[in-house]
Amino acid sequence: MWDYITERQSQLLYQGYQHLSLVIQCVVLATVIAVVLAVLVHRNPKIASAAEGISAVGLTIPSFALLGLLIPLAGIGTATSVVAVTFYATLPILRNAVVGLAGVDATLVESARGMGMGRLRTLVRIELPLAWPVILAGVRVSAQMSMGIAAIAAYVLGPGLGSFIFTGLTQIGGANALNSALVGTLGVVLLALVLDALLLGVGRLTTPRGIRV
Secondary structure (H helix, E strand, C coil), X not given: CHHHHHHCHHHHHHHHHHHHHHHHHHHHHHHHXXXXXXXXXXXXXXXXXXXXXXXXXXXXXXXXXHHHHHHXXXXXXXXXXXXXXXXXXXXXXXXXXXXXXXXCCHHHHHHHHHCCCCHHHHHHHHHHHHHHHHHHHHHHHHHHHHHHHHHHHHHXXXXXXXXXXXXXXXCCCCCCHHHHHHHHHHHHHHHHHHHHHHHHHHHHHHCCHHHCC
């Protein structure tokens, strides 16, 4: 296996970079979408409950099925991969964002409003910072899940390490088939660990000191 890795070092590094870049960009986009949706619905319990339900149901959709449905709309390649990864990445973040915002003490919000803070300022200065640890937990779950989804996106010729996995699986019994599948899988796991460590650092930097665990 070591010979296989050294012979393809530049390819592995490039596709590993593509994989990580795809996941990070999709998770950032998913975070923005999820937080905006959560802000819009969290004050209405019925709509918020529906959003959580949709998040749970959305996660049950098989990724291969979604990719197949997206091919006629977005074609084969990066665009379909981005849509699929962003879709799955949004769901756990949305659920956590709704829960996090709903868990903010209402008395704190009322006190801020009583001090003359507008709704937007209260959201930015009070609600989102207090909900951020819960939202970030959803982001971490989303990032780990997105690593796997991005690998499956190689089915539609998406960028990343998934191509090594699919090459190995389609050439079972052939030379280097096992090495290809193992290298792709281990590469995805390694990237997932690196990204989770980065998110832990982001959490330390962005979570208000008074509510750090």
